Amino acid sequence: MRKMLARLAVIGTASLTLALALLAAPAYADENFPLDRAPDNADNFASLQHGAKLFVNYCLNCHSANLMRYSALTSLGISPQEIQTNLLFTTDKIGNTMSVAMKPDDAKAWFGTAPPDLSVEARARGRDWLYTYLRSFYRDDTRPTGWNNLVYENVSMPHVLWQLQGQRTAKFDDVIDERSGETVHKFVGYQQITPGTLSPVDYDSDVADLVSYLSWMSEPTQQTRHRLGVWVLLFLGVLSFFAWRLNAAYWKDIK
Numbered sequence: 060m061r062k063m064l065a066r067l068a069v070i071g072t073a074s075l076t077l078a079l080a081l082l083a084a085p086a087y088a089d090e091n092f093p094l095d096r097a098p099d100n101a102d103n104f105a106s107l108q109h110g111a112k113l114f115v116n117y118c119l120n121c122h123s124a125n126l127m128r129y130s131a132l133t134s135l136g137i138s139p140q141e142i143q144t145n146l147l148f149t150t151d152k153i154g155n156t157m158s159v160a161m162k163p164d165d166a167k168a169w170f171g172t173a174p175p176d177l178s179v180e181a182r183a184r185g186r187d188w189l190y191t192y193l194r195s196f197y198r199d200d201t202r203p204t205g206w207n208n209l210v211y212e213n214v215s216m217p218h219v220l221w222q223l224q225g226q227r228t229a230k231f232d233d234v235i236d237e238r239s240g241e242t243v244h245k246f247v248g249y250q251q252i253t254p255g256t257l258s259p260v261d262y263d264s265d266v267a268d269l270v271s272y273l274s275w276m277s278e279p280t281q282q283t284r285h286r287l288g289v290w291v292l293l294f295l296g297v298l299s300f301f302a303w304r305l306n307a308a309y310w311k312d313i314k
Contacts, residue, residue, distance in 0.1 A: 097186040148208050
């Protein structure tokens, strides 16, 4: 029994160490472009409401969210009347899913590929990836849409938020890679061409709100799950204490 408990303790310690190491590790994009940490606005209803508005106004024209109904937005403190007035298109009803009228064949002809459904995109890509991606567009006249992205090179999606951020180009320098000795194209910064309607700080804040909403939409019950998780861990902690004391009482007279 003592050997088993000791073994379980070692396994638990190793698992906790691994989990902490993964959390502390820096996040990176597909190759070597570093990802920025997305602000955590999961408990900020004002941020989530603003993110929902941005999603409907800028994303829902091309991307669907077929696993989400407009009525679920009431969980964010948005009243049915506000949803009806501000977030629904003319033909939509509050019980409908967030679908788009654009046909996949038309989207593929216009963009080269059909825009993905965004219902669980935050879980698939990660909040940091989305936050960095939406802030990494730049003008590129060689692309069919006129836009490119540092996180997702040669992406088919245009920069739908360009009026908010403005137009900018990316500056690259040719440098020699220390490992391979080959000349590589290294990103060194942006150059603003035209200003946007928002300052850089305000634009980053809007993107954080949008990403927070996408994260909430991918799992609307995540806050409830987190709260239940805390209570479960507390229960297991108390149960472990009593199990430890019971084990000590059982073995105290056995030599």
